[in-house]
Amino acid sequence: MKYVVSSSVGCTVGQGQRLRLTDAQIDIRRHALSVLDAEKGDVEAHAPLTFKRGEVIDLPMKWDDLDSYFRSVLEPAKGDKPSPEKKPTPTGRAKKTPEALKFGDDANGAGGNVGGLGSGPAGATS
Secondary structure (H helix, E strand, O other): OEEOOOOOOOOOEEEOEEEEHHHHHHHHHHHEEEEEOOOOOOEEEEEOOEEOOOOOOOOOOOOOHHHHHHHHHHEOOOOOOOOOOOOOOOOOOOOOOOOOOOOOOOOOOOOOOHHHHHOOOOOOOO
16 A cells, blocks of 8 residues: 655654565665565565655555554555544543633642642731
8 A cells, every 4th residue: 555754754664674666766775675576666675764755655554554653654645545543432521621710720620729728818827
């Protein structure tokens, strides 16, 4: 399946990874790979290979089979769409919106009563 490198830092493919590249990509990286099928562009990396943002690589794995690293730096090329992912289910906890926070409330709803010291004036003793 074809993927486009989407990360601004690029994508690194490790030693032993098989992939399909264009002739130009093979020529640039020939020192670090072996060509398995010149006609198809099938290669195997002998050293880490780096690809810049926007480059297209063809990996033998479907989107669902990619590990988290590849999912974070690649996206399917146009025409190769991944299967729909499951959306996370809501936890049931509502976030406090700015309108819901009152003056003096912190994010935990402590109401300005820091450390349980009471709400009297500073320096006051009981």
